[in-house]
Amino acid sequence: xxxxxxxxxxxxxxxxxxxxxxxxxxxxxxxxxxxxxxxxxxxxxxxxxxxxxxxxxxxxxxxxxxxxxxxxxxxxxxxxxxxxxxxxxxxxxxxxxxxxxxxxxxxxxxxxxxxxxxxxxxxxxxxxxxxxxxxxxxxxxxxxxxxxxxxxxxxxxxxxxxxxxxxxxxxxxxxxxxxxxxxxxxxxxxxxxxxxxxxxxxxxxxxxxxxxxxxxxxxxxxxxxxxxxxxxxxxxxxxxxxxxxxxxxxxxxxxxxxxxxxxxxxxxxxxxxxxxxxxxxxxxxxxxxxxxxxxxxxxxxxxxxxxxxxxxxxxxxxxxxxxxxxxxxxxxxxxxxxxxxxxxxxxxxxxxxxxxxxxxxxxxxxxxxxxxxxxxxxxxxxxxxxxxxxxxxxxxxxxxxxxxxxxxxxxxxxxxxxxxxxxxxxxxxxxxxxxxxxxxxxxxxxxxxxxxxxxxxxxxxxxxxxxxxxxxxxxxxxxxxxxxxxxxxxxxxxxxxxxxxxxxxxxxxxxxxxxxxxxxxxxxxxxxxxxxxxxxxxxxxxxxxxxxxxxxxxxxxxxxxxxxxxxxxxxxxxxxxxxxxxxxxxxxxxxxxxxxxxxxxxxxxxxxxxxxxxxxxxxxxxxxxxxxxxxxxx
RNA sequence: GCUGGCUUAGCUCAAUCUGGCAGAGCAGCUGACUUGUAAUCAGCAGGUUGCGGGUUCAAUUCCCAUAGCCAGCUCCA
Numbered sequence: 001x002x003x004x005x006x007x008x009x010x011x012x013x014x015x016x017x018x019x020x021x022x023x024x025x026x027x028x029x030x031x032x033x034x035x036x037x038x039x040x041x042x043x044x045x046x047x048x049x050x051x052x053x054x055x056x057x058x059x060x061x062x063x064x065x066x067x068x069x070x071x072x073x074x075x076x077x078x079x080x081x082x083x084x085x086x087x088x089x090x091x092x093x094x095x096x097x098x099x100x101x102x103x104x105x106x107x108x109x110x111x112x113x114x115x116x117x118x119x120x121x122x123x124x125x126x127x128x129x130x131x132x133x134x135x136x137x138x139x140x141x142x143x144x145x146x147x148x149x150x151x152x153x154x155x156x157x158x159x160x161x162x163x164x165x166x167x168x169x170x171x172x173x174x175x176x177x178x179x180x181x182x183x184x185x186x187x188x189x190x191x192x193x194x195x196x197x198x199x200x201x202x203x204x205x206x207x208x209x210x211x212x213x214x215x216x217x218x219x220x221x222x223x224x225x226x227x228x229x230x231x232x233x234x235x236x237x238x239x240x241x242x243x244x245x246x247x248x249x250x251x252x253x254x255x256x257x258x259x260x261x262x263x264x265x266x267x268x269x270x271x272x273x274x275x276x277x278x279x280x281x282x283x284x285x286x287x288x289x290x291x292x293x294x295x296x297x298x299x300x301x302x303x304x305x306x307x308x309x310x311x312x313x314x315x316x317x318x319x320x321x322x323x324x325x326x327x328x329x330x331x332x333x334x335x336x337x338x339x340x341x342x343x344x345x346x347x348x349x350x351x352x353x354x355x356x357x358x359x360x361x362x363x364x365x366x367x368x369x370x371x372x373x374x375x376x377x378x379x380x381x382x383x384x385x386x387x388x389x390x391x392x393x394x395x396x397x398x399x400x401x402x403x404x405x406x407x408x409x410x411x412x413x414x415x416x417x418x419x420x421x422x423x424x425x426x427x428x429x430x431x432x433x434x435x436x437x438x439x440x441x442x443x444x445x446x447x448x449x450x451x452x453x454x455x456x457x458x459x460x461x462x463x464x465x466x467x468x469x470x471x472x473x474x475x476x477x478x479x480x481x482x483x484x485x486x487x488x489x490x491x492x493x494x495x496x497x498x499x500x501x502x503x504x505x506x507x508x509x510x511x512x513x514x515x516x517x518x519x520x521x522x523x524x525x526x527x528x529x530x531x532x533x534x535x536x537x538x539x540x541x542x543x544x545x546x547x548x549x550x551x552x553x554x555x556x557x558x559x560x561x562x563x564x565x566x567x568x569x570x571x572x573x574x575x576x577x578x579x580x581x582x583x584x585x586x587x588x589x590x591x592x593x594x595x596x597x598x599x600x601x602x603x604x605x606x607x608x609x610x611x612x613x614x615x616x617x618x619x620x621x622x623x624x625x626x627x628x629x630x631x632x633x634x
Numbered sequence: 635g636c637u638g639g640c641u642u643a644g645c646u647c648a649a650u651c652u653g654g655c656a657g658a659g660c661a662g663c664u665g666a667c668u669u670g671u672a673a674u675c676a677g678c679a680g681g682u683u684g685c686g687g688g689u690u691c692a693a694u695u696c697c698c699a700u701a702g703c704c705a706g707c708u709c710c711a
Contacts, residue, residue, distance in 0.1 A: 200706030201637035581672040
């Protein structure tokens with residue numbers, strides 16, 4: 001019998017029982033390796049699946065995110081086969097694809113190290129070259145369980161025990177049989193480019209009470225060019241590491257005396273203050289007022305807020321006059337005390353109160369990571385107190401502000417995620433429903449695409465998260481809006497409505513940069529330390545050619561400093577070439593060269609430190625040039 | 635917190651495996667050079683080898699403990 005298969009709107013006729021792979025071979029033979037699976041509605045179909053009816057499908061290609069995930073997942077099976085060939089006593093746990101590759105967890109008496117990678121990669125290449133098929137087989141749960149138990153594969157057996165289905169699918173590649181949902185590539189030769197990247201310990205099921213397994217990471221791409229580009233990106237990321245650049249530029253430091261507590265050096269302080277100045281200005285422009293609340297507050301407050309019950313493992317405590325106090329991990333309870341100090345009218349709402357709040361959170365020692373994960377940081381926090389009816393509109397305004405601010409910092413690619421009620425939470429079901437609905441509606445009203453993260457909300461409310469993409473394509477979570485009906489209830493907050501009666505306000509928590517410290521880390525990596533003019537710690541360095549030019553250089557410096565520009569002079573007795581090199585290493589924004597000709601004609605020759613082009617300007621023109629630079633970036 | 639690795643001059647790294655006087659480059663200081671677009675030359679100084687124990691005639695090196703850092707797990711702004 002002939003079947004009609006509609007692929008991407010084009011019709012093909014093939015015999016019943018043949019597969020999509022046969023179809024490709026017959027009609028589009030030069031597509032080999034580019035097409036990796038097909039999608040029918042939400043369902044992914046393997047190319048080798050026999051077809052028994054007319055269908056309408058779309059190709060899944062290796063350059064799509066679904067396609068690359070299949071490719072990587074299959075590569076993880078190939079790695080597991082290679083590892084089992086080389087180290088036969090090894091047990092396998094799980095081996096999924098990840099955002100940038102794949103891994104497989106192994107339980108082995110052999111301690112693997114990176115020197116083993118060459119061996120494993122060679123074995124994998126052998127497997128790929130021998131073009132072994134991936135063969136899917138459905139078996140009963142009991143049969144699969146018996147098989148893996150016989151082989152002592154305790155991890156696989158444990159997973160099967162928890163699967164809620166009559167049958168499970170097994171995939172055979174060579175002599176390796178794995179429990180797996182699929183889909184997979186038709187055969188191993190589809191893998192064109194792969195590499196093992198690192199090895200690390202990982203707990204079975206991510207639980208530190210369980211045995212630690214050995215996780216081998218790798219990655220695979222549709223072709224070697226993409227793999228190479230990825231590896232180059234990793235190198236580039238290393239070059240941009242904010243910990244390295246921070247040290248080189250004298251921005252910040254961490255010392256043994258305070259693990260996780262950043263110290264800001266003078267150049268870093270310029271960045272920090274530049275951001276804060278900008279932040280204050282734009283918040284004023286958007287109708288926010290500002291407060292500051294204490295860092296240490298009485299234990300009682302934290303019981304009322306729910307932090308004691310839900311967050312105490314991350315909090316620092318202290319005693320004052322025999323009473324127990326906690327160091328704030330969040331700013332909201334303090335802000336609420338200010339709100340509750342007095343009566344509020346509905347006419348004041350929405351009330352937008354911002355706070356650059358210094359918070360302390362006791363993060364586990366192993367998670368600290370430069371400025372990205374610290375124990376003390378400043379949230380660019382704000383709390384918006386409003387009526388239920390105002391929530392949606394206020395959320396929309398925050399979203400607009402978030403986008404404006406990111407774009408001012410040079411981030412134009414933003415994506416949004418919505419996180420819903422976690423298992424550990426406070427507040428009633430109705431509150432949660434209403435809160436989640438308000439956030440959803442705001443996003444839908446603005447026609448913004450978003451992804452849902454189930455159970456990932458804060459303990460007091462659901463949240464919208466904002467992620468920005470940096471110069472080398474990495475994504476960072478920064479901003480957040482959290483919709484909170486619970487705190488107002490707990491703290492018995494109220495406003496007087498038009499009806500003269502007390503009503504409960506809704507509280508929106510929001511941060512845009514997230515943490516100033518972390519945001520600076522992201523900026524460093526985004527700009528690779530070459531900050532735009534308004535943020536650059538050293539905006540201009542004057543390089544006098546000889547000692548005779550120092551006096552004129554100083555007068556130029558003073559002139560520019562009066563306008564508020566950050567100017568230094570290289571007074572060393574080096575040659576010009578050496579001074580230029582040093583200025584570039586220090587990532588100075590612009591350099592000015594002053595020699596006889598400039599001194600005699602009262603001019604300055606400037607150039608951006610990383611460019612070749614020179615401009616010779618009058619001092620007034622230089623000031624205008626700098627003012628332009630400032631305006632262009634903000 | 636867990637697993638593994640690392641910690642040597644201000645910085646980047648040798649010497650550690652196989653125990654035997656701890657060594658470079660850059661930065662610093664001094665002097666000379668007065669310089670026109672990515673490193674001028676010479677000299678000087680710089681160290682209880684993260685901290686604490688142990689083994690040894692002898693420990694930067696081996697062992698134990700501890701702190702910090704790095705990678706990953708988990709968590710997260």
